[in-house]
Amino acid sequence: MINTAELLSNFERDGYLVIENFFDDKLMVTLDRLILEHYGDEPEFLHNDEFLGKAQTDVIPWFPRNEGVAAFKTIEEDSRLDELTSAILGDGWASQYCMVMFSKRGTTGQAWHQDCSPDRPDVFNLNRLVYTRDITDEIGGQTVVVPGSYREGLLPTGEPLGKLGNQVVLRPKKGTLILLHGHTWHRVLPITGAHRFSINYRSAPSGTPHDVTDVCVYRNMRYRFSTSEVIEERII
Ligand SMILES: O=C(O)CCC(=O)C(=O)O
């Protein structure tokens, strides 16, 4: 049983929620296998060198729903997830896309960022992150967040991989659901022990532009993915 009212109030306080054992093991094993099959042994980075150098973000995305991989639909249809999402985003919220983010062993993970600009507090995305295996300190790739930061406006300029005060390290396990407000300051720690991936069912409140996450805010720049360009240098 999930207590939606309590979870909602925690989400509003912190800008994120971690719920362990939300999804059953069998589904996690199936999705995990499909992801490994897709990437194979030597997946290639998609982004250009400028992005990889400046953003210090080593991820290889895959959109399995665009290729009609049916197993990934089960999560979209989960009524408990639907109820929680409605509580957070309100009626008429929309699903944006399902994206797997894969990081190879030995890569930097993801630098501090906000998925979209916090200029307007009511214009944001919600990450609904699913983990098909345990993220342990041996593997690395822990997700790091600053509680309540989604209400603090712009991510401060500074070291893209530096420590932020009040940061909290999350270690999601197989079957964990993390709900994360796109304005929350967050990052992924370096991947040291093995490859690491998460599945993100991005969603947004009714009326949010579909390309709301096209421009991502890092501590040293704003970056537009659709045109692969730095649209603003942020002076550290
Ligand atoms: O994979 C994670 O744990 C976080 C991913 C992330 O930053 C995002 O989906 O926006």
Ligand SMILES: [Fe+2]
């Ligand atoms: Fe993010």
